[in-house]
Amino acid sequence: MLFSRFESSIVASTSSDHAQPADTFPNASLEPEDLIEFPKLSKPIQLLITKALALTHQNLTYLYGSADPKEGGMDCSGFIYYLLTQIGLKDVPRSASQIYSWVRKEGLFKVVLSNNQESFELSELEPGDLLFWIGTYPTTNDPPITHVMIYLGHEKQTGERVMVGSSDGRTYHGKRRWGVSVFDLFMKFANPHYHLNSSTKFIGYGKIPGIEKLEEN
Structure with missing residues (x-):
């Protein structure tokens, strides 16, 4: 199976067009015990995932520009920013581009060039990593x-591999979700009429800078 079929987004959205489509399904949630690897994770990563999944129960929408659940929703980087500051990390960047640069500068980023879901490039991907x-x-x-x-x-x-965050159209179990939710890592569409945006590309993953040091505090 290829990323080009499953991980691409639907028609690319812009910051001015975030009305929730009528064909989206309710936010999806899981509990930590629903994840295979959870019991073996470090305490900081368990805390991260527990708090992230708790946010999926709050019925939060996708809200561009928001990093606060009190506003009723968050955007993708706002979710990451809020979550990482809540667990005690300092100087967390706000935008997706800045978060990427933060990870990259620390030498923690792993590039993914392959379109194959079974690629060796994903062999070091672990729960808690940023995508x-x-x-x-x-x-x-x-x-x-x-x-x-x-x-x-x-x-x-x-x-299946799953992830968490805020999105304006990614899928979980093949159904489009909107807002703070659990999602399929590789997008799958039950409806064959959806058209994928070929410009969208998963480029890699990386550890969160400083998260393991939280266990020392």
Whole structure:
């Protein structure tokens, strides 16, 4: 199976067009015990994932420009910013592009060039890692990173890779979701009429700078 079929976004959205489509399904949630790898994770990563999944129960929409659940929703980087500051990390960047640069400067980023879901390039991907995309909407940011989420690992029920964050159209179990939710790592569409945006590309993943040091505090 190829990323080009499953991980691309639907028609790229822009910051001015975020009305929730009528064909989206309710936000999806999981509990930590629903994840295969969770019991073996470090305490900081368990805390990260527990707090991230708790946000999926709040019925939060996708809200461009928001990094606060009190506003009723968050955008993708706002979700990451809020979550990382809540667990005690300092100086967390706000935008997806800045978060990518933060990870890259620390030497923690792993590039993914392959379109194969079974590629060796994914062999070091672990729960708690940040995931990065380009091309989900037009941007002038440099680097042009447009989307970021957190990898959760494998779901017990299906054995599939899942992630968490805020999105305006990615899928979970093949159904489009909107807002703060659990999502399929590789997008799958039950409806064959959806058209994928070929400009969208998953480019890699990386550890969160400083997160393991939280265990020392």
